[in-house]
Amino acid sequence: MEPVNVGLLGLGTVGGGTVTVLKRNASEIARRAGRGIVITHAAARDIHSKRKINLDGIKLTADGFAVVNDPQVQVVVELIGGDTIARELVLQAIQNGKHVVTANKALIAKHGNELFALAQQRGVMIAFEAAVAGGIPIIKTLREGLAGNRIEWLAGIINGTGNFILSEMRSKGRDFHDVLKEAQHLGYAEADPTFDVEGIDAAHKLTILAAIAFGIPLQFSKVYTEGITRISADDIRYAEELGYRIKHLGIAKHHDKGIELRVHPTLIPESRLIANVDGVMNAVVVKGDAVGPTLFYGAGAGAEPTASAVVADLVDVVRALTTDPENRVPHLAFQADALVNAPILPMRHVETTYYLRLKAQDRIGVLADVTRILSEQGINIEAILQKEPAVPGSDVHIILLTHRVLEKHMDEAIARIEALESITDDVMRLRVETLS
Ligand code: HSE
Numbered sequence: 001m002e003p004v005n006v007g008l009l010g011l012g013t014v015g016g017g018t019v020t021v022l023k024r025n026a027s028e029i030a031r032r033a034g035r036g037i038v039i040t041h042a043a044a045r046d047i048h049s050k051r052k053i054n055l056d057g058i059k060l061t062a063d064g065f066a067v068v069n070d071p072q073v074q075v076v077v078e079l080i081g082g083d084t085i086a087r088e089l090v091l092q093a094i095q096n097g098k099h100v101v102t103a104n105k106a107l108i109a110k111h112g113n114e115l116f117a118l119a120q121q122r123g124v125m126i127a128f129e130a131a132v133a134g135g136i137p138i139i140k141t142l143r144e145g146l147a148g149n150r151i152e153w154l155a156g157i158i159n160g161t162g163n164f165i166l167s168e169m170r171s172k173g174r175d176f177h178d179v180l181k182e183a184q185h186l187g188y189a190e191a192d193p194t195f196d197v198e199g200i201d202a203a204h205k206l207t208i209l210a211a212i213a214f215g216i217p218l219q220f221s222k223v224y225t226e227g228i229t230r231i232s233a234d235d236i237r238y239a240e241e242l243g244y245r246i247k248h249l250g251i252a253k254h255h256d257k258g259i260e261l262r263v264h265p266t267l268i269p270e271s272r273l274i275a276n277v278d279g280v281m282n283a284v285v286v287k288g289d290a291v292g293p294t295l296f297y298g299a300g301a302g303a304e305p306t307a308s309a310v311v312a313d314l315v316d317v318v319r320a321l322t323t324d325p326e327n328r329v330p331h332l333a334f335q336a337d338a339l340v341n342a343p344i345l346p347m348r349h350v351e352t353t354y355y356l357r358l359k360a361q362d363r364i365g366v367l368a369d370v371t372r373i374l375s376e377q378g379i380n381i382e383a384i385l386q387k388e389p390a391v392p393g394s395d396v397h398i399i400l401l402t403h404r405v406l407e408k409h410m411d412e413a414i415a416r417i418e419a420l421e422s423i424t425d426d427v428m429r430l431r432v433e434t435l436s
Pocket of ligand 1: 131133159161162189190196300302
C-alpha cells in the first residue's frame with residue numbers, strides 16, 4: 001500500500017523531533033498503521049537555517065499555505081503554535097479536506113469549538129494528543145480508556161517549565177530567572193515564557209482536559225488563572241516545614257452546582273505521589289467513579305516526548321482514514337450534540353483550604369487581631385507558625401493553615417487583615433489540596 005503523505009508546518013523543537021522519530025521508527029510505525037507515514041512537504045520560517053535533522057526527501061518551503069494546498073498531502077501536522085497564522089492554516093487544511101494533527105493547545109483551547117464543527121462538516125479528523133502534557137497519552141486515556149466512568153475531578157502538573165522552576169528552587173535554592181533561562185535553552189518554554197510562568201499555558205491545557213473529562217464545550221476564558229511568579233523561597237520552605245510541596249496545578253472538579261476550572265500554585269501533602277513529580281515531568285491524577293484515582297506520569301515537554309504524541313496521533317489518523325466520520329472517536333470524547341453547558345463556578349463560590357503568609361510587626365496583640373478576624377469570618381485555623389524576626393525588632397512572618405472555607409469569605413478576611421496597621425505587606429494566599 002502507498003505510504004500516507006504528511007505536510008509539516010513548523011520545524012522547531014517539536015517539528016524536528018517529529019521528523020526524527022518518524023524516520024527512526026519508520027518500520028515499527030508502518031507495522032502499526034498498516035502503511036508507511038512519510039513527511040513529503042514541510043514549511044519553516046527560515047528554510048536555510050542549519051538543522052541537525054535529516055530532511056532528505058522533504059520539500060521545504062517558507063509558505064505554509066503551499067503545504068496545506070499541496071494536493072499530494074493527506075494529513076497536515078501543525079507545529080507552529082499560536083492562534084493567528086496557525087488557525088488560518090488549519091482552517092484552510094480542513095477546507096481542503098485534509099486531516100490535521102496539532103500540538104497547539106492555544107489553538108484548540110480558544111478555537112477548538114469552531115474547528116471541530118468545521119472538521120465534522122468536512123468529515124476530517126483533528127487530533128491533538130500532543131497539546132496536553134507532552135508525551136503522556138492523557139487525551140486518549142480520558143477519551144477512550146476511562147470512557148466507562150463519570151469523571152469526578154482531575155488535577156495535574158501540566159506545565160513542564162513551571163514544574164522545572166519550582167523543583168529547582170526547592171531542591172537547589174536556585175533563582176527563578178536563572179532556572180527559567182535554562183528551561184528556554186532546553187526548548188521546554190513557550191515562545192513567550194510568560195505563558196508558562198503566568199499559568200496561561202496550563203489554562204489552555206486544563207480547558208482541553210475538562211472538556212474531554214466532563215463533556216462540556218471548550219471554555220478557556222472561564223478558567224481562573226494564577227502563575228508562579230509570586231512564589232518565594234520562603235513559601236517553599238514554610239510549606240515544607242508544614243509537610244507540603246508547592247506545585248502549579250490545573251484543577252477541574254465536577255459538582256452538582258457546576259464545574260471548577262482553576263490553575264494556581266497549590267500546596268499538596270508531600271506524601272502524595274504527584275507532590276514528588278519534579279523537573280520537566282508532568283503528571284495528571286484523574287478520579288473516575290468506577291476506576292477510583294489514577295495517575296499518569298511522563299515528560300511534559302521537549303522534542304521527542306512531544307513528537308511521541310504527534311506520531312501516535314498520525315498512526316490513529318492513518319488507521320481511521322477508511323472509517324466513516326460518524327464511526328470515529330468524537331473530538332471531545334462525547335458526541336458533539338451531547339455536550340452540556342454546565343455552569344463554570346466563579347472562584348468566590350469555590351471552597352478549599354488555605355495557606356496564608358502574613359508580614360507583621362512583632363508586637364503584642366497582632367496574632368489576636370488576625371485570629372479574631374478569621375473567626376468572625378467563620379474560618380477555622382488548622383496550624384500556625386510564627387518565624388523569628390531576621391533582626392530583633394524587625395517584622396515577622398506568620399503562617400496559617402485553615403480548614404475549608406468559601407473563597408468569598410477568605411477574600412473578605414484577607415481584606416480586613418491587610419487593613420490592620422500591624423500588617424506591613426499584602427497577605428500571600430495559596431490554596432491547599434489534599435487530592436484524596
Ligand atoms: N511550555 C510547555 C511546558 C511546553 O513547559 O509544559 C509543553 O506544552
